[in-house]
Amino acid sequence: xxxxxxxxxxxxxxxxxxxxxxxxxxxxxxxxxxxxxxxxxxxxxxxxxxxxxxxxxxxxxxxxxxxxxxxxxxxxxxxxxxxxxxxxxxxxxxxxxxxxxxxxxxxxxxxxxxxxxxxxxxxxxxxxxxxxxxxxxxxxxxxxxxxxxxxxxxxxxxxxxxxxxxxxxxxxxxxxxxxxxxxxxxxxxxxxxxxxxxxxxxxxxxxxxxxxxxxxxxxxxxxxxxxxxxxxxxxxxxxxxxxxxxxxxxxxxxxxxxxxxxxxxxxxxxxxxxxxxxxxxxxxxxxxxxxxxxxxxxxxxxxxxxxxxxxxxxxxxxxxxxxxxxxxxxxxxxxxxxxxxxxxxxx
Amino acid sequence: xxxxxxxxxxxxxxxxxxxxxxxxxxxxxxxxxxxxxxxxxxxxxxxxxxxxxxxxxxxxxxxxxxxxxxxxxxxxxxxxxxxxxxxxxxxxxxxxxxxxxxxxxxxxxxxxxxxxxxxxxxxxxxxxxxxxxxxxxxxxxxxxxxxxxxxxxxxxx
Numbered sequence: 001x002x003x004x005x006x007x008x009x010x011x012x013x014x015x016x017x018x019x020x021x022x023x024x025x026x027x028x029x030x031x032x033x034x035x036x037x038x039x040x041x042x043x044x045x046x047x048x049x050x051x052x053x054x055x056x057x058x059x060x061x062x063x064x065x066x067x068x069x070x071x072x073x074x075x076x077x078x079x080x081x082x083x084x085x086x087x088x089x090x091x092x093x094x095x096x097x098x099x100x101x102x103x104x105x106x107x108x109x110x111x112x113x114x115x116x117x118x119x120x121x122x123x124x125x126x127x128x129x130x131x132x133x134x135x136x137x138x139x140x141x142x143x144x145x146x147x148x149x150x151x152x153x154x155x156x157x158x159x160x161x162x163x164x165x166x167x168x169x170x171x172x173x174x175x176x177x178x179x180x181x182x183x184x185x186x187x188x189x190x191x192x193x194x195x196x197x198x199x200x201x202x203x204x205x206x207x208x209x210x211x212x213x214x215x216x217x218x219x220x221x222x223x224x225x226x227x228x229x230x231x232x233x234x235x236x237x238x239x240x241x242x243x244x245x246x247x248x249x250x251x252x253x254x255x256x257x258x259x260x261x262x263x264x265x266x267x268x269x270x271x272x273x274x275x276x277x278x279x280x281x282x283x284x285x286x287x288x289x290x291x292x293x294x295x296x297x298x299x300x301x302x303x304x305x306x307x308x309x310x311x312x313x314x315x316x317x318x319x320x321x322x323x324x325x326x327x328x329x330x331x332x333x334x335x336x337x338x339x340x341x342x343x344x345x346x347x
Numbered sequence: 348x349x350x351x352x353x354x355x356x357x358x359x360x361x362x363x364x365x366x367x368x369x370x371x372x373x374x375x376x377x378x379x380x381x382x383x384x385x386x387x388x389x390x391x392x393x394x395x396x397x398x399x400x401x402x403x404x405x406x407x408x409x410x411x412x413x414x415x416x417x418x419x420x421x422x423x424x425x426x427x428x429x430x431x432x433x434x435x436x437x438x439x440x441x442x443x444x445x446x447x448x449x450x451x452x453x454x455x456x457x458x459x460x461x462x463x464x465x466x467x468x469x470x471x472x473x474x475x476x477x478x479x480x481x482x483x484x485x486x487x488x489x490x491x492x493x494x495x496x497x498x499x500x501x502x503x504x
Contacts, residue, residue: 012380015432016349044381050428081468082459083384085421085475088468118464196494310348310491 002293002338003301005038005073007263008046010306010327013313013320015045020324022046023064028324030068033331038073039065040303043101051100058107065109072109073301074139074175074261077101079116079123094123098138102127106134112261114139114175121163124172131171139175139260157254164258173260177305178284180247185212185223186283188268188321192311197233201315207231212282249285249292262293262302267311268321269329278336279329290337304330348378348491354452355434359500361444368444371395372408373500374434378456378492382431385409385424389457390417392478392495393439395450400439402478408436445502453495455480 006029014020020028022041029036047053065072079097081089089097098115105113113136115124124138131138140160157174164172187208194204211231215223228235252259264286269279280286293302304327312321358374375391377383390402406414409429414436429435437454457478459471480495 009380016352016376016380018432042381044383044428045431048430050382050430051426078381078460079464080384080387080460081464082461082471083386084425085386085459085472088464088472094464120464313348313352314350316351 001299002290003038003299004033004036004331004334004338005040005071005301005303006033006036006327006331007040007042007074007076007303007305009040009042009076010304011323012045013309013323022061026064026068026070028327030070032324032328034335036304036331037069038071038301038303040074040076040301040305041072042076043104044078047104051104053104061108071301072111073303074112074114075101075105075108075110076114077116079119091120091122092126094120095126098123098127099130102130102134102136102138105136110136112137112139112175114141114261117141124163125167128167128169128171132169136171137260138172140172141175141177141263142180142255161254161258174255174258175261175263176252176255176259177263177265178286178289179263179265181249181285181289182283183285184283185215186267187212188308188311192314193234194231195314199233201319249288252289252292253296256296256298259298259300261300262298263305264302264330264334265305265307266326266330267306267308269326269333279333281330281333286333287337290334290340294338302334304334306330348380349376350492350494350496352376353378353456353492353496354454354498354500356498356500357503358436359445359450359452360503362438367442369442370404370438370440371445371502372436372438373452375437375454375456376434377429377431377458379431379458379460380491382429382433383458383460385420385427385429386422387459388417388420388429389459389475390478391437391457392453392455392480393437394453394495395439395445397451400441404440406438406440408438409433414438447502449499449501451497452500453497455495456492 008022008025011020011025026039029039044050048057079094083089084093101113115138117140119140127138142157160174190208190211191204194207195201199207211223211227214226218226266281267283269281272278272280306323306326308326309321309323312319353376355374359371361368361371363369388407390405393400393405402417406416407420408414410427455478457476459475
C-alpha cells in the first residue's frame with residue numbers, strides 16, 4: 001500500500017509569516033489528514049540554527065514525532081557549491097557536507113535523505129558506508145527536467161542507474177517529482193503571469209481559463225501560437241505555466257526498481273466538475289500516475305508538496321492562498337486514488 | 348516569491364554612527380523557502396526614489412551581530428546561517444540619511460545559492476554578478492524572486 005506524507009515545504013508561507021511553526025505543522029498532519037503519517041522536511045527551513053541545532057531541539061523533534069505517531073520519512077538537503085566563495089566546493093567538501101547532513105538525519109530519525117540535483121557521485125560514494133551504518137537511503141530527485149536524456153550535468157536516469165548498479169548499494173536510490181508528468185497548463189501560474197503583465201485579477205483569471213480550455217481543444221503547440229496572437233503581453237516572457245514536460249508516465253517503470261520516495265508536487269486544487277467535495281489539480285495526471293504506481297507494487301511514501309503559494313504572493317495578505325486547505329484537499333485526492341478498488345491490480 | 352513582503356512596512360529609519368546620521372535602514376526577509384549560509388549573500392540591487400545604492404554602500408545586520416559588509420560575509424560567514432524565519436536589517440550608508448516623508452524603495456536580492464554543481468560555478472567565483480534589476484537573466488545572481496519589488500515606506504522617527 002502506498003503511504004501518505006507531507007513535505008513541510010507545503011507550509012512555507014505559514015513558516016515565513018510565523019503563523020505555524022513546525023510543531024503546529026506536525027499537529028496538522030497528525031490530526032487533519034485522515035491517516036497520513038509521514039513527514040518530510042527541508043533541512044535549511046525547519047532546523048533552527050542549521051547546521052548546528054541545539055541538542056535539546058533534536059529531543060523535542062523526536063518527542064513531537066512520538067507524540068503524534070508520525071514517521072520521519074525524508075530530509076531534503078542542498079549543496080551550495082559556492083559556499084566558500086573563493087573556490088568551487090571540492091568533491092571532498094561536498095562529501096563533508098553530505099556527511100554532516102547524514103548525521104543530522106540520523107539524529108532526527110529520518111529513513112531517507114534527498115540530495116541536491118547534480119551532487120557529484122564522488123561525494124555520494126564517500127558516504128555510502130555511513131548511510132549503510134545509519135540505514136538511511138540517499139536519493140536523487142528526478143524533477144521536471146531530469147528524465148530528459150543527456151540532461152545538463154549528466155545525472156540522467158541512465159547515469160543514476162549505472163551508479164547504483166556499479167556500487168551495488170542499497171543506500172542510494174531515486175525519487176520522482178510529479179511535476180515531470182505535468183501535461184496541462186497551470187492556471188494559478190498563468191494568472192500570476194497575467195497580473196504581473198498588468199492584467200486585473202479578474203481579467204487574469206479569465207485569460208488563464210481561456211488558455212486552459214484552448215489547450216484542451218487544440219494542444220500545446222497550437223496554444224503557444226494562440227497565446228502569441230491573443231495575449232502578446234505575456235508571450236515574450238518566461239512561461240513556466242506551459243513549460244510542462246509531460247514525460248510519458250510509462251517511463252516510470254524504468255525507475256520503479258530504484259524508487260525510494262515520491263514528491264506529490266501540486267499547484268492548485270480545484271473541485272472536480274460535477275463532483276462536489278472532490279478535488280483535483282487539473283495540470284497534473286495524478287489518477288493515471290497512481291494507477292501505474294499501484295500496478296508496480298510501489299509501497300513507499302508520497303509527500304504532498306504544495307507550490308502554488310508563490311503565485312499569489314503579489315496580492316497582499318488577503319490574496320494569499322490557504323496552504324493548509326490545499327494540502328487537505330490534496331491528501332483527500334491521494335487517499336481516493338490509493339483506495340480506488342478499480343485500479344488495484346498489482347502484477 | 349513573497350513579492351509584497353520582502354521589506355517590512357514601518358521599518359524604514361535613519362541610523363547614527365558617532366552621533367551623526369550615517370544612513371538609513373529597513374527590515375528585509377529572504378526571498379526563498381529556505382535559509383542560506385550567509386557567505387552566499389551577494390547583496391542587493393537597491394534603489395530609493397530612483398537613486399541606486401551599490402553593494403559597497405550596503406551593510407547587513409543579522410543574528411544579533413553589528414552590521415557587516417557583504418565582503419565580510421563572503422569571507423567570514425561561511426558557516427553562519429541566515430534562517431528563513433529571521434528578519435535582517437539592510438543598512439545603506441548615506442550621509443545625512445533620508446528626508447522625512449514617504450520614500451519609494453525597490454530591492455532585488457542576489458543570493459548565490461544553487462541546486463548543486465552548475466556549469467557557471469567557476470565563472471561566478473571569479474566574477475560574482477553585480478546585483479542589477481536583470482540579475483536573474485545574467486544567471487547565478489537571482490533568488491526565487493526575479494523582479495525588483497517596490498515599497499512605499501514612510502521614514503520612522
